[in-house]
Amino acid sequence: MKRSIFMLVAALFAVCFVFTSCKDDNEPATIAKVEYGLTLNVPLDVEGGSLQNATAVFTNVLDKTTYTLSNFKEKDGKYNAVLSIPEGTYNIEVKGSLTYKVNNQSLTSEVRATKSNVAVAKSAVEGIPSSTEIALNTYNTADGLVISEIYFSFSKTPEGKDYSDDQYIKIANNSDTLMYADGLAIVQSQFQTNVKNDYKPNVMPQGMTVEDIFVIPGTGKQYPIKPGEEIVIAFNARNHKEFNANSIDLSKANFQFYSSMFIEGVDANGEETETEKQNNNVPVLKHVYGDPDGRVTPNRNGVKAYALVRIEGDVETFKKNYEYKVKYVEAEDPTNFENEENYLMVPNKWVIDAVNLAVKSDHQWNVVAPSLDAGFTYWAEQMNDASSYRKAVLRKKNGTKWIDTNNSTNDFEAAAKPSYFEY
Template identity: 35%
Template sequence: MKKVFMWSLMLLSLGLNLTSCSSNDDPIIINDPVTLSLEMPLNLENVEVTNSNITLTNVSSSQIHVLNNAIEKTSNGFVATFNEVEEGTYDLHAEGELSFTINGVAGTSKFEVSQDNINLSRTATSMKVTINTFTAKGGFVISEVFFTGTTTPEGKQYSNDQYVVITNNSDVTLYADSIAFLESSFLTVNNYEYVPDISKDTMAVAAVYMIPGNGTSVPVEPGKSLTLAVNAINHLEGNANSIDLRGADYEFYDISSNPTYNDVDNTNVPNLDKWYCYTATLYSMHNRGFKSMAIAKMKETKENWLEKYAYNGKYMMSVSGNTYEMKVNSTYKVPMSWVIDGVNLSVEEEWQWNVLPANIDSGWTYCGKTMNDKTRYSKAVIRKTDSEGKYVDTNNSANDFIPEAKPSMFK
């Protein structure tokens, strides 16, 4: 009887142990795929995701689910899918690289985003994160124009040392190839009625020189600049009052039709791709600042642009009470929708109108207060910076630029 009783106790104990073990619920696997949606900044286009890594960590069990290069571009946006995930609370971490275009300019940026305490269950199988580790605001801006040139110790005018600086004012890497420097045909000191009037939606150009490349050949990191020199040589060798521009990133190079005027080609500095220039000899910026400058993303091939964007117009000019019809021949135009940034230049006492429209530049800046102001030499217009070190860009050069500033290349 005692043996029977002991055996009964053992069976009861075993039963209790089995009951105790079964009280711990087995993990519940979510039958449906668990999806992660990644929301991109609104101003980005043509977005691609590469080198991505996503980790989903169970807070209770520390079990980790990992996805590498599994973000897919779908009609509903960018999605990654996890399978056989247990119900529970999770921490999410995602990182990778983006390529995109912003205002027509190619760019790249790394991203990293995290989200904690995400509850996943059979009725909650989706997650959503917003990539807000960068804003992609800003873009390329003209940060400096040195158009006045210098004078020699003998007092002669010297313009070969002119240059322009463009800067990546965003917080992502942007590509500068296919961006062109433009100088206007129209003058800010003469306000004629041009027929046809193209000034509202296109820019009549006297010069177009483009940074060469395939679209992603010239990366410019946030805050970095490119210097485009009219001549990338050591000008101090011929003018003690000038500067050394051998460190420029690009130079304007022209093959002159007149053997008297030969350009110097610094083979250590890449040449800009010349699309058009008003002169058959050597280009130089207007050294009194009668013209406007801009940078644009060229959206045609050179051949197509030359064929489709010629401008032949006319205007009336009055001299000593007589009026003459003047023709504008062999000039080209660039749509304002291609223009990334621009600055109206003039002379303080001579300004009549802004060549660029208000959405590009509602103001203007200058070096020199009168028509033949000899104090303008060795001065530049330089864009202001804000408290965070970013260039000020309100589309108003009167507010954004310091007139008659010391050029940054002068020590």
């Protein structure tokens, strides 16, 4: 009897030992936590910026566990924080807001940045944690809208005359979310890419100097743009085939610039013209800045920059706060006469997308900051190029998305066939 009890106890002990051993073999080792630092750098084109409400989320690539870091402290213009986190590989996403000044006006922009596959491990130096740096970028809530096509080059009538009223521009929603055109501004640069003067002060690192501003009307959510869709803004939303057999039908455009020089069919010389009457079925953009008579015709050679902008606050306050005095000598003036003008700039942080246009053989400089557009595109090889009629610039696509690297040389097909024309 005692022998049986002994054998039973021994068997139970053996079973327990086996199970215990199996459990120990399969149980994962505890991953050591380490101190890891993160440094945030404000955008290079921002002076005196103050970062607020910054939050960094570390996501483990393997198990998707997240760790949040928010106690950033400023030192020597950089923002630093340290967290305790298991060793591993992480994707980091940072969001926050940045307050700074442009033209002595205080601005606040959202900032964000990402960094992928960051290896987090124990530091080799005792007392100094391993770390990584991330450069922040400002962004606009309308990021995702891009200029997808510009056609300003004129067509020809069967009689060989220039026809300019069929110009248009297209704007696309390059995001995955529904966006709204309401309140979006389309601006034309003051400076030309074929004339480089020495402007003082040079505000380009802070803002885009503009000649004209047009704003899309709306109540805020009146004009949706679905992901992957485009809207068309015609210079004059008419069926131009009625007046020029070589032209196009823009009567179903979403909006029109419609310069006031066309009101009641009167041209710039005061002569009545049927072709320039308004299509009352298409909403008209508000011309909030520029020639008070509204006499705006985009240059057919394409020597200016165009941009999409979200103006913060009311337009009148904006115009008051961002007007600046500039002095310059025209590049080819032998007398070196110093001109003095009052210009208006749009803060770069308000710019959603910008495109430098130029004549290929006469390009002297880009008229927006490289952070907005580091290149240029064109439809004319040379000034008044006869082969440039009915030519446009078209943003390239990669699958279902438009290419947007902030470099128009790479992003656009130059001297392309306009999408509205049938050849």
